Amino acid sequence: MILARFLSDTDREAVLGDLAESGASRFRMSLEVVRLLLRRHGWTLFLTLLLVCFTANQASDLAWRFAAWFFHQPAFAAGTGRVPTWDKLYWLLSGGFGADLYLGWRSGRAQRQNVGVVIVGSALFSLGDDQIPYSHALPVLFGVVFLGGGIVLGALFGRVISA
Protein backbone atom coordinates (compact mmCIF):
# COMPACT_ATOMS: atom_id res chain seq x y z
CA MET A 1 0.00 0.00 0.00
CA ILE A 2 1.50 3.29 -1.13
CA LEU A 3 -0.02 5.29 1.72
CA ALA A 4 1.69 3.09 4.29
CA ARG A 5 5.03 4.50 3.13
CA PHE A 6 4.14 7.69 4.98
CA LEU A 7 3.78 5.86 8.29
CA SER A 8 6.68 5.42 10.68
CA ASP A 9 8.23 1.96 10.86
CA THR A 10 6.53 1.30 14.21
CA ASP A 11 3.14 2.42 12.94
CA ARG A 12 3.49 0.41 9.75
CA GLU A 13 4.18 -2.78 11.67
CA ALA A 14 1.61 -2.31 14.40
CA VAL A 15 -1.24 -0.70 12.50
CA LEU A 16 -1.08 -2.79 9.36
CA GLY A 17 -0.68 -5.90 11.53
CA ASP A 18 -3.74 -4.98 13.57
CA LEU A 19 -5.75 -4.36 10.41
CA ALA A 20 -4.65 -7.65 8.89
CA GLU A 21 -5.54 -9.45 12.10
CA SER A 22 -9.01 -7.93 12.13
CA GLY A 23 -9.56 -9.06 8.54
CA ALA A 24 -10.03 -5.53 7.20
CA SER A 25 -10.52 -5.15 3.47
CA ARG A 26 -7.94 -3.30 1.41
CA PHE A 27 -10.26 -0.30 1.19
CA ARG A 28 -10.79 -0.29 4.96
CA MET A 29 -7.05 -0.51 5.51
CA SER A 30 -6.45 2.47 3.23
CA LEU A 31 -9.13 4.46 5.01
CA GLU A 32 -7.66 3.70 8.43
CA VAL A 33 -4.18 4.64 7.24
CA VAL A 34 -5.46 7.96 5.86
CA ARG A 35 -7.25 8.67 9.14
CA LEU A 36 -4.12 7.86 11.12
CA LEU A 37 -1.98 10.06 8.88
CA LEU A 38 -4.41 12.95 9.26
CA ARG A 39 -4.43 12.60 13.01
CA ARG A 40 -0.68 12.31 13.19
CA HIS A 41 0.40 14.89 10.63
CA GLY A 42 -2.73 16.72 9.54
CA TRP A 43 -1.83 20.14 10.88
CA THR A 44 1.77 19.92 9.69
CA LEU A 45 0.61 18.84 6.26
CA PHE A 46 -1.93 21.62 5.93
CA LEU A 47 0.44 24.30 7.21
CA THR A 48 3.15 23.11 4.83
CA LEU A 49 0.76 23.13 1.88
CA LEU A 50 -0.47 26.58 2.82
CA LEU A 51 3.08 27.91 3.01
CA VAL A 52 3.85 26.34 -0.35
CA CYS A 53 0.76 27.97 -1.88
CA PHE A 54 1.55 31.30 -0.28
CA THR A 55 5.13 31.20 -1.53
CA ALA A 56 4.07 30.12 -5.02
CA ASN A 57 1.46 32.86 -5.16
CA GLN A 58 3.95 35.52 -4.15
CA ALA A 59 6.54 34.09 -6.55
CA SER A 60 4.10 34.28 -9.46
CA ASP A 61 3.25 37.83 -8.48
CA LEU A 62 6.94 38.77 -8.46
CA ALA A 63 7.48 37.00 -11.78
CA TRP A 64 4.73 39.04 -13.43
CA ARG A 65 6.10 42.27 -11.99
CA PHE A 66 9.61 41.36 -13.11
CA ALA A 67 8.30 40.55 -16.63
CA ALA A 68 6.51 43.91 -16.78
CA TRP A 69 9.69 45.71 -15.77
CA PHE A 70 12.07 43.67 -17.91
CA PHE A 71 10.04 43.72 -21.12
CA HIS A 72 8.71 47.25 -20.58
CA GLN A 73 5.19 45.90 -20.94
CA PRO A 74 2.95 47.31 -18.17
CA ALA A 75 0.17 44.99 -19.35
CA PHE A 76 2.02 42.11 -17.70
CA ALA A 77 1.61 43.76 -14.32
CA ALA A 78 -2.17 43.71 -14.71
CA GLY A 79 -2.15 39.97 -14.24
CA THR A 80 -0.13 39.99 -11.04
CA GLY A 81 -1.13 37.50 -8.49
CA ARG A 82 -4.43 36.62 -10.10
CA VAL A 83 -3.96 32.90 -10.22
CA PRO A 84 -7.39 31.41 -9.45
CA THR A 85 -5.90 27.99 -8.73
CA TRP A 86 -4.14 29.35 -5.67
CA ASP A 87 -7.35 30.90 -4.41
CA LYS A 88 -9.09 27.57 -4.73
CA LEU A 89 -6.23 25.86 -2.93
CA TYR A 90 -6.52 28.36 -0.11
CA TRP A 91 -10.19 27.44 0.23
CA LEU A 92 -9.31 23.79 0.23
CA LEU A 93 -6.67 24.30 2.88
CA SER A 94 -9.03 26.34 4.97
CA GLY A 95 -11.39 23.36 4.87
CA GLY A 96 -8.45 21.24 5.91
CA PHE A 97 -7.86 23.38 8.97
CA GLY A 98 -11.52 23.02 9.82
CA ALA A 99 -11.28 19.25 9.44
CA ASP A 100 -8.21 19.22 11.64
CA LEU A 101 -10.01 21.22 14.31
CA TYR A 102 -13.06 18.99 14.12
CA LEU A 103 -11.00 15.81 14.38
CA GLY A 104 -9.04 17.38 17.23
CA TRP A 105 -12.21 17.99 19.18
CA ARG A 106 -13.49 14.51 18.41
CA SER A 107 -10.31 12.80 19.56
CA GLY A 108 -9.83 15.05 22.59
CA ARG A 109 -6.18 15.76 21.79
CA ALA A 110 -4.42 18.94 22.85
CA GLN A 111 -5.91 21.98 21.20
CA ARG A 112 -3.19 24.56 21.51
CA GLN A 113 -1.37 23.44 18.39
CA ASN A 114 -4.59 23.38 16.38
CA VAL A 115 -5.61 26.85 17.44
CA GLY A 116 -2.12 28.14 16.72
CA VAL A 117 -2.11 26.58 13.28
CA VAL A 118 -5.51 28.03 12.49
CA ILE A 119 -4.45 31.52 13.52
CA VAL A 120 -1.22 31.38 11.54
CA GLY A 121 -3.00 29.69 8.64
CA SER A 122 -5.82 32.21 8.44
CA ALA A 123 -3.33 35.09 8.62
CA LEU A 124 -1.27 33.62 5.78
CA PHE A 125 -4.45 32.80 3.93
CA SER A 126 -5.65 36.39 4.17
CA LEU A 127 -2.31 37.90 3.24
CA GLY A 128 -1.85 35.51 0.36
CA ASP A 129 -5.19 36.18 -1.27
CA ASP A 130 -4.56 38.92 -3.78
CA GLN A 131 -8.22 39.42 -4.50
CA ILE A 132 -8.66 41.14 -1.18
CA PRO A 133 -8.09 44.89 -1.26
CA TYR A 134 -5.38 45.28 1.33
CA SER A 135 -5.79 47.25 4.49
CA HIS A 136 -4.78 46.53 8.06
CA ALA A 137 -8.18 45.28 9.17
CA LEU A 138 -9.44 43.49 6.09
CA PRO A 139 -7.05 40.54 6.07
CA VAL A 140 -8.06 39.64 9.60
CA LEU A 141 -11.76 40.03 8.80
CA PHE A 142 -11.51 37.95 5.66
CA GLY A 143 -9.40 35.39 7.45
CA VAL A 144 -12.13 34.90 10.03
CA VAL A 145 -14.85 34.67 7.36
CA PHE A 146 -12.88 32.18 5.25
CA LEU A 147 -11.95 30.12 8.25
CA GLY A 148 -15.60 29.96 9.33
CA GLY A 149 -16.48 28.55 5.93
CA GLY A 150 -13.55 26.18 6.23
CA ILE A 151 -14.71 24.88 9.58
CA VAL A 152 -18.15 24.10 8.16
CA LEU A 153 -16.54 22.31 5.23
CA GLY A 154 -14.09 20.66 7.57
CA ALA A 155 -16.82 19.41 9.88
CA LEU A 156 -18.56 17.80 6.91
CA PHE A 157 -15.26 16.34 5.72
CA GLY A 158 -14.39 15.28 9.26
CA ARG A 159 -17.70 13.48 9.64
CA VAL A 160 -16.98 11.45 6.55
CA ILE A 161 -13.48 10.37 7.50
CA SER A 162 -14.23 9.76 11.18
CA ALA A 163 -17.40 7.73 10.49
Next chain:
Amino acid sequence: MLGEFEYLLLTATARLGEGAYGAAIRKEIELSAGRRCSLGALYTTIDRLESKGLIETWMGEATPQRGGRAKRMARVTEKGSREASAFYKAVVKATAGVPWSVPA
Protein backbone atom coordinates in the same frame (compact mmCIF):
# COMPACT_ATOMS: atom_id res chain seq x y z
CA MET B 1 -6.62 14.88 34.77
CA LEU B 2 -7.17 12.17 32.18
CA GLY B 3 -9.59 12.43 29.30
CA GLU B 4 -12.44 9.97 28.94
CA PHE B 5 -10.85 8.05 26.08
CA GLU B 6 -7.48 8.03 27.82
CA TYR B 7 -9.14 6.45 30.85
CA LEU B 8 -10.88 3.83 28.69
CA LEU B 9 -7.57 2.98 27.03
CA LEU B 10 -5.69 2.70 30.32
CA THR B 11 -8.42 0.50 31.78
CA ALA B 12 -8.51 -1.78 28.74
CA THR B 13 -4.71 -2.06 28.78
CA ALA B 14 -4.68 -2.91 32.48
CA ARG B 15 -7.43 -5.51 32.05
CA LEU B 16 -5.62 -7.23 29.18
CA GLY B 17 -2.38 -7.42 31.17
CA GLU B 18 0.39 -9.15 29.24
CA GLY B 19 -1.82 -9.51 26.17
CA ALA B 20 -2.36 -5.79 25.62
CA TYR B 21 -1.60 -4.61 22.09
CA GLY B 22 -3.36 -2.39 19.51
CA ALA B 23 -6.03 -4.69 18.11
CA ALA B 24 -6.81 -6.29 21.48
CA ILE B 25 -7.10 -2.92 23.24
CA ARG B 26 -9.36 -1.65 20.48
CA LYS B 27 -11.64 -4.68 20.78
CA GLU B 28 -11.72 -4.35 24.58
CA ILE B 29 -12.71 -0.67 24.37
CA GLU B 30 -15.43 -1.41 21.82
CA LEU B 31 -16.82 -4.21 23.98
CA SER B 32 -16.69 -2.41 27.32
CA ALA B 33 -17.73 1.08 26.21
CA GLY B 34 -20.02 0.05 23.38
CA ARG B 35 -18.51 2.56 21.01
CA ARG B 36 -16.46 2.37 17.87
CA CYS B 37 -12.77 3.04 18.16
CA SER B 38 -10.63 3.92 15.15
CA LEU B 39 -7.02 2.84 15.01
CA GLY B 40 -6.04 6.46 14.39
CA ALA B 41 -7.60 7.56 17.68
CA LEU B 42 -6.13 4.55 19.45
CA TYR B 43 -2.55 5.01 18.34
CA THR B 44 -2.45 8.78 18.76
CA THR B 45 -3.79 8.33 22.29
CA ILE B 46 -1.27 5.58 23.01
CA ASP B 47 1.50 7.94 21.88
CA ARG B 48 0.14 10.74 24.06
CA LEU B 49 -0.14 8.49 27.11
CA GLU B 50 3.36 7.19 26.52
CA SER B 51 4.75 10.72 26.28
CA LYS B 52 3.06 11.49 29.59
CA GLY B 53 4.68 8.39 31.08
CA LEU B 54 1.34 6.69 31.78
CA ILE B 55 1.98 3.62 29.63
CA GLU B 56 5.02 2.05 28.04
CA THR B 57 5.13 0.23 24.73
CA TRP B 58 7.49 -2.08 22.91
CA MET B 59 7.39 -4.17 19.77
CA GLY B 60 6.33 -7.77 20.32
CA GLU B 61 6.34 -10.87 18.17
CA ALA B 62 4.89 -11.26 14.68
CA THR B 63 2.25 -13.85 13.79
CA PRO B 64 1.03 -15.24 10.44
CA GLN B 65 -2.49 -13.89 11.21
CA ARG B 66 -0.99 -10.40 11.19
CA GLY B 67 0.71 -10.87 7.85
CA GLY B 68 4.00 -11.41 9.66
CA ARG B 69 3.90 -7.99 11.28
CA ALA B 70 4.91 -7.30 14.86
CA LYS B 71 2.54 -6.19 17.63
CA ARG B 72 2.98 -2.98 19.57
CA MET B 73 2.56 -4.23 23.11
CA ALA B 74 1.50 -1.88 25.92
CA ARG B 75 1.66 -1.84 29.69
CA VAL B 76 0.29 0.63 32.24
CA THR B 77 3.02 2.24 34.32
CA GLU B 78 2.76 2.98 38.04
CA LYS B 79 2.11 6.61 37.24
CA GLY B 80 -0.62 5.50 34.83
CA SER B 81 -2.25 3.38 37.52
CA ARG B 82 -2.24 6.32 39.92
CA GLU B 83 -3.74 8.68 37.35
CA ALA B 84 -6.44 6.19 36.37
CA SER B 85 -7.26 5.54 40.00
CA ALA B 86 -7.48 9.29 40.69
CA PHE B 87 -9.76 9.74 37.67
CA TYR B 88 -12.03 6.92 38.81
CA LYS B 89 -12.24 8.31 42.34
CA ALA B 90 -13.03 11.78 41.01
CA VAL B 91 -15.83 10.42 38.82
CA VAL B 92 -17.28 8.35 41.67
CA LYS B 93 -17.08 11.33 44.03
CA ALA B 94 -18.61 13.70 41.51
CA THR B 95 -21.42 11.25 40.77
CA ALA B 96 -22.29 10.51 44.42
CA GLY B 97 -25.92 11.29 45.16
CA VAL B 98 -26.81 11.95 41.55
CA PRO B 99 -29.50 9.56 40.31
CA TRP B 100 -28.68 8.99 36.65
CA SER B 101 -32.00 7.27 36.01
CA VAL B 102 -33.54 7.92 32.62
CA PRO B 103 -37.19 9.03 32.90
CA ALA B 104 -39.62 6.54 31.34
